[in-house]
Amino acid sequence: MAQRRLSVAILVVCLTVLVSAVGQAAATKLTYRIWDVNQQPAMKQIVTEFNKVHPEIEVEIEVTPYRQYWTSLETAAAGKNLPDLFWLNAPNFLLYSTNGMVLPLDKRIAKDKYDMHGYPNSMLDLYSYKGILYGMPKDFDTIGLWYNKELFDSAKVPYPTNNWTWDDLIQAAIKLTDAKKGVWGIAAQLDDQSGFYNTIWQAGGYVISDDRKTSGFADPRTIEGLRFWTDLIHKYKASPTQAQMTDTSPIALFEAGRVAMLSDGAWNAIRFAENDYTKKRVDVVSLPKGKQRGVTIHGLANVIAANTKHPEEAWTFLKFLGSPRAHEIQAATGTVIPAWSEYQHLWVKAHPAFNVQIFIDQVKDSFPYPVSLYTNRWAQLSFDELTRAWAGEVSIEEAAKTLARKMNELLAQE
């Protein structure tokens, strides 16, 4: 008898717990996945302000480091378990949109008469497929030449200007390199968006043809753009070697005062502004001119997963993410350059120590980030092949031509 009463008591307790758990679930919980931990504070602020208007929708921000972001997202997508909202970038846009992994936004924008006037057409085009918009533009970035004023001062080299040419950069880098002190003029990092794509545009070359079927790496002008970096390493000896830059990342070298210049993105402004060493010592100018000016432009979008269980709530949050207020937060905190053009000046204001206006000024000389359906395959391939030229194992012509051949094979399969 006592046993029976005990069993009933346990059953009642379990049911109570169950019912209360169900009761809790009345508040909708959304997951929002991002990859940049430097942007997390701004995203958190956006969520807090969103919750003032919509307390019934909880948003959990998940940060997955970039290195694992796409592999874990792809696994989630295959398992129909994507986060409700996430960041999407240009190289992966076609993959996700053509495979129906993200929600189209056109009908919802029209139905809610959502204000899109602050978005430049180039951003809207970047995240549209067959005329339908799939992503809410979030930010854009270009590349600049970050430099260390203190190292320039000790080597008595005049600071870079926005009118520098390739030659000016090379000469300065040679003068700034001091092997005894372990200081180099520039880190010739093996990076596409921050590094060689820009010199490829500046040399008049291209990465992929407009119809996305042929590789541009065998073009002699492209090879000139690549040679700019390998010469800095091997001919002018003004950069750390590929081995050294693998041991210690170029940005770590820059933040430790070991390299005087670094070609890198606008997104680093907030990082350099918070780093004790760099915040007083660095500044930035436009990239130098080769045969012409050229800068890679790119921007992220916020998207809703197609298989989300809460499309209405996710759209409500996306509307806030795309609202002028959210862009204002992104800009005023100095986090990124917002896609909403009216608030871009706020980002510049948030970084009084650096001449970050150049990032916005260079938009007129910019070229879009090269993409195709399976961008990551040939992007990784480009690193595989070019690292051999960076390491001095083969000439840059040979590496580039092998890369072009293999990239064309991959593109033919798309």
Add this chain to the structure above:
Amino acid sequence: MRSASDSVPGFRKVLRSRKYQGWLWGYILILPTVLGLGLFYLWPLVQSFYLAFTRWGAFGDYRWCGLQNFERLVSDPKIVDALRNSLVFTGLTVPLSISLATLIAVLLNAKIRGVSFYRVLYFLPVVTMPAAVGIVWRWLFNADYGAINYVLQKVFAIRGPSWLTDPKIALYSLVAVAVWGAIGNNMIIILSGLQNIPTVYYEAADIDGAGVLTKFFRITLPMLSPTLFFVSVTAIIGALQMFELVYMMIGINSPAIRATQTVVYLFYREAFINMNKGYASAIILVLFVIILGLTFIQLRLQRRWVHYD
């Protein structure tokens, strides 16, 4: 008149018997582990074999493609690199870690002061997270700013090499870290094997006037051979599957990547970076066959050198 329960003699009796209850409970208790094993080990194993014959598109879309993956495998230079790296890595790590572990186990079998402390010390690397191990060793090995080259420069005035980025020596640096990590694990098992050797043999040897080395090679090693056999089989299987050291310590764009990427690392690249899960499954199937073959050979050789009493 026979009733239904009579025609199956004592069926209910069997159900209530002690013996049946015994093995019924046995099955119930192992059910969770067996389910887990089946779900997370055996089923993926079977799936991998099947997937080796498929070709993948994006997001889990795959179709049968017969032997295409294996044709591609045969002519892929990366596979040859990876196989060579895995075999060299195994060939160095296993003998080194087992012999060092045996030596240390023998030393720690003695009744010296603080022996428990030393045992803990040697076992610590085994319970340290691989990610932490990778990060710390990567910093130690850093050619320009790492502790190892710093000591070499300051104390011995030698300019240390690029431990992790020089293709000629990167693999050996990984072997060093792997041996460091594996000693503890092997040591514990060998230690228990040592403690199972009856002291009678040593006493008899002492009476006959045997020296330390003779005792080691004539008594310890033969009596230890079953344990050593177990350790060598598991160590080889483990070493051939090494992935985390390459992933954590050698960057994918490192000049040393071709000289260090192992078969499982190649599997990771193909499956998750190039999104070719079919080709990756074919690679892993080849590794499975190789490990199976090596284990079979070891089992056969067992008769030659393992003493069971």
